[in-house]
Amino acid sequence: MSLIQVENATMEFRRADARFTAFENISLTIERGEFVCVLGASGCGKSTLLNALAGFLRVTRGRVVIAGQEVTAPSSKYVTIFQNYGLLPWRNVQKNVELGLEHSKTRRLTRAERRERAEKYIELVGLSAFKRSYPRQLSGGMQQRVAIARALAVEPEILFMDEPFGALDAITRSKLQDDVRALSQVERKTVVFVTHDITEAVYLADKIVILTPNPGRIKAIVEVPLRGVRDRVAKEFIAFQNTVFDLFHREPDELVEYMI
Amino acid sequence: MKKTLLGVRNVIVSFAALILVWQLVFIVGQFNEALFPAPTTAFKALVETLQDGSLLENIAASLKRFAIGYASAVVVAVALGLVLGVLPRVFQFVNPIVQLLRPISPMAWAPFIVLWVGIGDAPATIVVFIAAFFPVLLSTVSAVANIDPIYFKVARNFGVSQPYALWKIIFPAAFPQIANGIHLALGTAWVFLAAGEMNGVQSGLGYMVVDARNNLRTDVLLAAILTIGAIGLALDAAIKFVDRQIVKAWGGDEQ
Numbered sequence: 001m002s003l004i005q006v007e008n009a010t011m012e013f014r015r016a017d018a019r020f021t022a023f024e025n026i027s028l029t030i031e032r033g034e035f036v037c038v039l040g041a042s043g044c045g046k047s048t049l050l051n052a053l054a055g056f057l058r059v060t061r062g063r064v065v066i067a068g069q070e071v072t073a074p075s076s077k078y079v080t081i082f083q084n085y086g087l088l089p090w091r092n093v094q095k096n097v098e099l100g101l102e103h104s105k106t107r108r109l110t111r112a113e114r115r116e117r118a119e120k121y122i123e124l125v126g127l128s129a130f131k132r133s134y135p136r137q138l139s140g141g142m143q144q145r146v147a148i149a150r151a152l153a154v155e156p157e158i159l160f161m162d163e164p165f166g167a168l169d170a171i172t173r174s175k176l177q178d179d180v181r182a183l184s185q186v187e188r189k190t191v192v193f194v195t196h197d198i199t200e201a202v203y204l205a206d207k208i209v210i211l212t213p214n215p216g217r218i219k220a221i222v223e224v225p226l227r228g229v230r231d232r233v234a235k236e237f238i239a240f241q242n243t244v245f246d247l248f249h250r251e252p253d254e255l256v257e258y259m260i
Numbered sequence: 261m262k263k264t265l266l267g268v269r270n271v272i273v274s275f276a277a278l279i280l281v282w283q284l285v286f287i288v289g290q291f292n293e294a295l296f297p298a299p300t301t302a303f304k305a306l307v308e309t310l311q312d313g314s315l316l317e318n319i320a321a322s323l324k325r326f327a328i329g330y331a332s333a334v335v336v337a338v339a340l341g342l343v344l345g346v347l348p349r350v351f352q353f354v355n356p357i358v359q360l361l362r363p364i365s366p367m368a369w370a371p372f373i374v375l376w377v378g379i380g381d382a383p384a385t386i387v388v389f390i391a392a393f394f395p396v397l398l399s400t401v402s403a404v405a406n407i408d409p410i411y412f413k414v415a416r417n418f419g420v421s422q423p424y425a426l427w428k429i430i431f432p433a434a435f436p437q438i439a440n441g442i443h444l445a446l447g448t449a450w451v452f453l454a455a456g457e458m459n460g461v462q463s464g465l466g467y468m469v470v471d472a473r474n475n476l477r478t479d480v481l482l483a484a485i486l487t488i489g490a491i492g493l494a495l496d497a498a499i500k501f502v503d504r505q506i507v508k509a510w511g512g513d514e515q
Contacts, residue, residue, distance in 0.1 A: 056413055074416045086410040089510050090432045100418035102428075134509075154418065 001068065002029035003158070003190055004053065009062035011048055022048040023216030026062070028209055032157075035184055035191045037205035039198065039244070045216025046194045047162055053192060054080045054160045066158070076100055078158035079151035083166045085143045087135040093146050094118055094131040100154035121149040124183070141172035148180070152187060159184070161193040165200070174232075177203055202241045203230050210247050220247050297479045302486065305479035314468070315487065321463035322453060323491075325381055329388030330449045334442055337393045341400025342426055345434070351401060358394065366390035366452050370459050379460035387456030392449040399441020403434035436510050443499050450492045465491075 006029070011022040023045035030036050040046045051057040052064055055074040064071040066078065074080075079100070087096050097118040101109050109117065122131050125145040135143050144164060151159055161180075165173040181204055184191045195201055201208050202224060210219045222244065230237055279299045286298040293301060309315035344351040366387045373383045407430060415421075415429045431438075457466025465488050472481035 054417070056416070074413070076417065076419045080413070080417055082410055082413070084410060086414045088411070088414075088429070088432065090435070099414075099420070099428075103419045103421070103424065 003032040003034075003067060004028075004030035004192070005065040006049075006053070007062050007065070009049075009052060009059040009064060011045065011052060011057065012060040021215035023211070026216070026218055028218065028221060030190060030192065030207075032190055033188055035181070035204055035206045036193065036209060037201035037207075038192065038194045038209045038211060039196065039201045040211035040216070041196060041213055041248075044211040044213035046196075046211050049211070049216065050080070050160050050162050050192065050194045054078060056080075076103075076154045077156050078160060079154060079156045080160040080162060081144070081147050081151055081164045083163045085135070085140075085147045087143055087146055087150075089135050092132050092134050093122060093127060093138075093149075096135070096146055097122055097150045097153050100150060117153055118149075121153045122146075124152065125149045125179070139172070140168050141176060144168065144176060145179075148183070152183070152189075156189070158190045158192065161191065163194055163196070166195075173200075180204065198241055198244050199232065202226070202237065202244060203232060208244060210244070212248075222247070294476065294478055297482050301479045302482040305477070306483040306486070309468075309480060309483060315483070318463055318465050318468045318484075319487065319491065321381075321467075322457065322465045325385045325457070325464065326388055326450065326453050328381075329385040329453070330392050330446065333389040333392035333445070333449070334396055337396035338400050338431075338438060338442075341397045341438070342404060342431055342434070344397075345401045345404025346422075346426065346430060348405070358397065362394040362398070367455050370456065374460045381461070383460045384453060384456035384464060384466065388449045388453050391452035392445040395445040395448060396438070396441045399444070400434065400438050403437035403441070404430060406437060407433045436506055439503055439506050443503055446495055446499050447492065450488075450495060454488050 006026055009026045010024040013020045013022060026049060038046045038049060048057065052059050053066075053071065055071045055078075058072065088099065091099070094115070098114045101114040101117055119128070119131065122128055125148055127142060127145055127149065130138060130142065135146065138146065147164075164180075165176050168176065177200060180191070180193075183189075191204075193201075193204060205224050208222050208224060210222070211217065212219045224240065226236060226240060282299050286296065289296070297305075306315070344354055369390060370383060370387060373386050377383060377386065411429050411433045412425075415425045420428055453464075454466040454469065457464035458470045461467055465484055468484040469481055469488075472478070472484060
């Protein structure tokens with residue numbers, strides 16, 4: 001059985017008397033250990049879909065099932081990484097990473113265990129020298145690393161990433177893409193990664209879910225034929241990137257919106 | 261540091277100018293000394309009350325009432341504000357009552373307060389409490405409403421449930437804006453302290469004002485008024501300093 005199953009999910013919002021459909025009839029399955037990118041232009045409902053998977057929102061119709069259980073609320077078994085990090089500015093790096101360990105439902109960790117666990121993941125994201133620093137003293141890329149360490153520290157099955165590198169410069173972004181790819185393999189996590197960047201999706205994903213807007217619908221689900229460490233300038237990489245680009249291209253209006 | 265020195269210089273210059281103008285008006289205006297004391301007269305009264313110990317006694321009495329009334333108002337209002345902030349549906353019903361009570365001057369309650377708790381330290385302390393309570397309560401509720409929703413998401417995601425979330429996430433996230441309300445309430449509370457001490461009490465700066473009036477000692481009256489102003493200024497400077505540290509610690513603009 002697939003780890004994540006989305007069955008005919010529709011999300012509607014009511015604002016005053018207007019009704020707005022964020023996405024409709026979305027069905028997809030994600031296997032354990034898969035790295036899936038949800039790719040689409042702004043307004044295609046991809047972040048809303050991620051929020052529904054993560055349990056922050058409940059779908060209006062259809063259902064979302066993770067590991068055999070319908071998702072009704074967020075859980076630390078699947079942690080979301082946000083574009084603007086969501087770090088607590090009044091806590092230092094160490095204490096931020098410990099946040100999720102303070103309320104473990106299964107077994108209460110002792111103070112020493114929490115510290116040790118947090119230190120392990122801070123080291124994993126390469127920030128050991130900064131564990132006493134506060135978020136404001138770190139660059140955007142480093143803050144996102146802290147958020148990743150905080151997520152990994154609760155040892156979740158799934159990482160949901162909502163345009164996590166959208167606020168970073170190109171160089172930092174490509175470095176973090178490398179790190180996230182490596183981490184997801186080492187830690188054997190299932191990752192659902194929302195982005196509007198085709199190159200990013202092709203670089204990271206095993207499978208790409210392409211959404212089109214108004215309302216959000218699945219246009220295509222494509223397996224990425226590239227394996228192992230990817231080379232952003234290799235012929236096959238660019239060729240596949242063009243294939244994905246062409247999938248958008250079928251409807252010119254949406255392409256224009258994407259280019260903007 | 262340079263900025264602080266500059267600030268101190270500005271304060272000295274502006275006070276010197278004030279005293280100068282005051283003295284000039286006194287000389288040119290030929291006022292009756294009892295109706296409009298000169299700065300020198302007020303200063304003499306200040307020294308006199310300092311020497312006989314009455315000024316310091318009154319300051320101590322006032323500061324004690326102020327500290328108790330203000331601190332308890334802050335604690336109660338912040339706690340209640342946090343709870344009402346996370347329960348907007350309850351606040352909908354509480355808010356009209358708050359809006360009804362808020363515009364009532366704390367002094368209007370003074371007769372009842374004296375009836376209920378008698379005379380002594382309590383009435384003035386309660387007046388300070390009321391004066392500080394509403395601004396802090398309302399700023400806390402609105403601070404909670406303005407918390408970046410991402411903090412709630414993070415709390416839910418990591419299983420930080422109530423009441424822990426209130427203490428660990430919501431209070432610190434709202435704290436900079438709450439501190440703003442606490443700051444504003446300080447000035448209001450200090451204003452009402454002196455007023456509160458004009459009834460049912462035999463000490464404090466407010467009492468000193470009334471007592472000087474009753475004895476027709478306008479020089480002492482003015483000395484008391486200036487002391488109230490000076491302490492208000494000092495309290496404001498102190499809390500401004502604390503405010504800046506908070507903004508810094510919460511990742512705001514460092515200057």
